[in-house]
Amino acid sequence: MRKARKSVGSEGGHERWLVSYADMLTLLFGLFVVLWASKQDGVSEKVVQESVVSVMQGKESEVVSQYNALPLRIKSGMTPYVKKGLLEFSISNKYLEVIVFNDNIFELGSAELSYKSTEPLFMLSTLISDIENNIIIEGHTDNLPITGGRYPSNWELSSARAASVLRFFERKGVSPKRMSIVGHGANKPVESNHTEDGRKKNRRVVVKILRDM
Incomplete structure (x- = not known):
C-alpha cells in the first residue's frame, strides 16, 4: 500500500x-x-x-536599568555607615531613600554640617552624581520647641538643614536642577517624641532618589 x-x-x-x-x-x-x-x-x-x-x-x-542598579550601588557603598548607625536606607516602588540622622551631621539647633557628616555624605554624592533621577531632600525635627537662636521654629530649622545637604551635594557635582528641598518640621515623626531615643530617630534628613526623572 x-x-x-x-x-x-x-x-x-x-x-x-x-x-x-x-x-x-x-x-x-x-x-x-x-x-x-x-x-x-x-x-x-x-x-x-x-x-x-x-x-x-x-x-x-x-534609565530603568540605571535606577534598578542603584540600590545595589547604594548598599555596597553605604554599608559601613549603616553598620555604624549613621544612616539607613529603604526601597519602594516610587523611590529609594537614604535616611541620615541629624545627630551624626548637625549640632543641636544648628543647620551647619559637622565634620562627622563629610565622609558619608561625600560617599553618597559620588553614588548619585552620575544618574539623572530627581532628588528630594527632606528635613525633619523632633517636637521640642525652639527658644531663641537663629531659627524661630522647627519649620525653618528643618528647611535649613535640608538646604545644607543640598549645597553640599551641589559642591560635589550633583546637578542642582535635579534637586529640591522640603522642610517638614516635627510633623512626620517615625518614632514617639516622648523618649530621647525616639526624638533622635525623628531628627533626620531623608534623601529621596525618585524613579521619575
Missing part, C-alpha cells in the same frame, strides 16, 4: 502561527504594563516613552 506523500514545507506548518501569536501576546502584555505604570505617581512621560520603546525592542531602557 502506497503511503501518502507529504507536501513540501507542510511539516509543522500548522504550528508556525503559534510563534507569532506568542510574540504578539508578549508585546501586548509589556505594553499594558507600561501603560499601567504611566498612571502611577513618580513615573515621568519620558520614562514611559523609553519603556515602550524598550518593550518593542525587547530590552530594558538605560
Whole structure:
C-alpha cells in the first residue's frame, strides 16, 4: 500500500502561527504594563516613552536599568555607615531613600554640617552624581520647641538643614536642577517624641532618589 506523500514545507506548518501569536501576546502584555505604570505617581512621560520603546525592542531602557542598579550601588557603598548607625536606607516602588540622622551631621539647633557628616555624605554624592533621577531632600525635627537662636521654629530649622545637604551635594557635582528641598518640621515623626531615643530617630534628613526623572 502506497503511503501518502507529504507536501513540501507542510511539516509543522500548522504550528508556525503559534510563534507569532506568542510574540504578539508578549508585546501586548509589556505594553499594558507600561501603560499601567504611566498612571502611577513618580513615573515621568519620558520614562514611559523609553519603556515602550524598550518593550518593542525587547530590552530594558538605560534609565530603568540605571535606577534598578542603584540600590545595589547604594548598599555596597553605604554599608559601613549603616553598620555604624549613621544612616539607613529603604526601597519602594516610587523611590529609594537614604535616611541620615541629624545627630551624626548637625549640632543641636544648628543647620551647619559637622565634620562627622563629610565622609558619608561625600560617599553618597559620588553614588548619585552620575544618574539623572530627581532628588528630594527632606528635613525633619523632633517636637521640642525652639527658644531663641537663629531659627524661630522647627519649620525653618528643618528647611535649613535640608538646604545644607543640598549645597553640599551641589559642591560635589550633583546637578542642582535635579534637586529640591522640603522642610517638614516635627510633623512626620517615625518614632514617639516622648523618649530621647525616639526624638533622635525623628531628627533626620531623608534623601529621596525618585524613579521619575
